[in-house]
Amino acid sequence: MALKPLVELSGAAYAYEDGPTVLSGLDFGIARGRSLALLGRNGSGKTTLMRLLSGGLRPVAGELRLDGSPVRYDRAGLTRLRTSVQLVVQDPDDQLFAASVEQDVSFGPLNLGLEVAEVRARVDAALAALDITALRDRPTHLLSYGQRKRAAIAGAVAMRPRVLILDEPTAGLDPDGQERLLDVLAGLTDTTVVMATHDVDLAVRWADDAAVLTPDGIRTGPSADLLSDPELLASAGLRQAWSPAVTAFLRTRGMLDAAAPGPRTPEALSVWPA
Template sequence: MTPLVRLSGASYAYEDGPPVLSGADFAIAEGRSLALLGRNGSGKTTLMRLLSGGLRPVSGTLLLDGSPVTYDRKGLTRLRSSVQLVVQDPDDQLFAASVEQDVSFGPMNLGLPREEVRARVDAALAALDITALRDRPTHLLSYGQRKRAAIAGAVAMRPRVLILDEPTAGLDPDGQERLLEVLAGLSGTTVVMATHDVDLAFRWADDAAVLTPSGIRTGPAPQLLSDPDLLVSARLRPAWSPVVAAVLRAHGLLAPGATGPGTPQALAEWQAGTASGTGGADAVGDAVRDANLG
C-alpha cells in the first residue's frame, strides 16, 4: 500500500550548520498511530517540518500519495490540506481573539463556503471537547485548553495526517489521558506524535520511529520500544511496561507472549485481580519490590 506521506532520501542542514538529516527515508502509513522519538537535537522537529512542508529538503523528495510535492502555492496548498502540524507551544500557534476565530482561520483561508466553515469549526470544537469555550478569549484559556484549541484549529482543516509536537508536555496526568482519548476519537485522521515519553509511546502507538545517530529506525511500537540497546543509542530511557512484563514472566506470573500491564495503575488493577485466594497478589507485590518497580 502506498504511504500517505513519504520522505525519500531526504537531507537537510540549516545555514552554516552540519546536516540534521542525511538520506532519510520515512513513511506514514494510513490509519496507524505513529510515535516519533529522539533526544533533543536528534532532528525530530526538522523531520516534522519537512513532512508538513514548512521546510524543503536540500536533497531527496517528499511524496504525498506517491506523487512528488511541489513547493509552489498549488503544491503546498495540496500538502497542507492533507498534512497539519501542531507545534509544541500553543502560544506559537494561537493568534486570534477568540477560540472560534482561531479555529475558523484555516478553513476560511481555503475559501470554503461559510456554512462549511461553520460545520468544520463545530465538529473540531466538539472533537476536542471545547465547544463551551467557543467565545472565550484565547488569552484567558488555561494551558491545557490552549493545547486543545491549537489542535482543534488543525482538526478543522480535516487533515488526513495530524502531526503533534509533544502534545502532552505541560499537561497533568488527567489532562494527558483526556487528550489521548480525544486523539483516539479522531476518525479518518492518522496521528503522528513526537514525544520524549517512551512509556506513552509504547502504550499509545501502533508504530514507532526512533531517531538515532546512525539513522531512523522504524517498526511496530511494542517490538521497537522493547529494544534496550536501541533506546540507549537514542539516549532514551527504557520503557516501563516491557521491563515489568519481563519481571512478571521471570516470576512465573505472566505467560510467554502475553501483554503485560502498560501503566502502574494497570499493574495495581492486575495485581488486585489475582487476589482470588491464590496468593497471586502477594507474588506480584514481591516481584515488583524485587525489581524496584513499586
C-alpha cells in the same frame, strides 16, 4: 502487505544554514490509519522531520511525496500538502493568534476560500471534537494551558487533514489533562495521528507504530516490539518503558513463562524484591 504511505520522504536530507546536516538519506513514510509515535533525544531531528513532512521546510536532497507524487513547493503545491498534512507545534502560544477561539479555528478554512457555511460547519465539528464548544467566544489569552493546546489542535482539525502531526502534545499537562487529550485523539477516526514524544510508556500504550531517531538513522516498526529493545532506546537517549522492563525482569527471575503474557500466579509477585 505493507500499507502505501500517505506522505513520505525519500532519500531526504536537511541542513540549516551555516549548521551541520541534521538528517541525511532519510526514508520515512506515514501509513493511513496507523497511529505513530516519533521518539528521539533532543537534537535528534524530530522537529526538522515534522517540518519537512508538513512542508515548513524543504529538503536539500531527496523529495517529499504525497500520495506517491512529488510535492511542489509553489503556492498550489503547498496548499495541496497542507490540506492533507497539518502540524501542531508544542507551544500553543506559537500557534494561536486570533482574538477568540472561533476566529482562530476558522482561519485556516477561510484561507482555503471555502464558503462561509462550510467554514462554520468545520469550526463547529472541530470544536466539538476537541470538547471546547463552550469556549467558542473565549479570548485565546484567557484560556488555560490545556485549553490552549486543544484550541491549537482544533485549528488543525478544522482543515480536515488526513495526517495530523503533534509535537509533544501532552507536555505540560497534568495526568487528567493527558488522558482527556488522548481520548480526544482516539475520536479522530478519519485522521492518522503522529505524536512526537519523549514518553516511552505513553508511546507503548497509545501508538500502533513507532519511529525512533538515533545517531545511525531512523528505526520504525510496531511500537510494542520496537520499544522493547533496550539497546535501541539507549542509543536514542530514551528510558525503557515500564511494562516491557517489568516483563523482562519477571522473566529473568523465573516468575513469568517466556510465552506467557503475565505472571504465572499471584503468589509469584510476593517474591518481588523489597
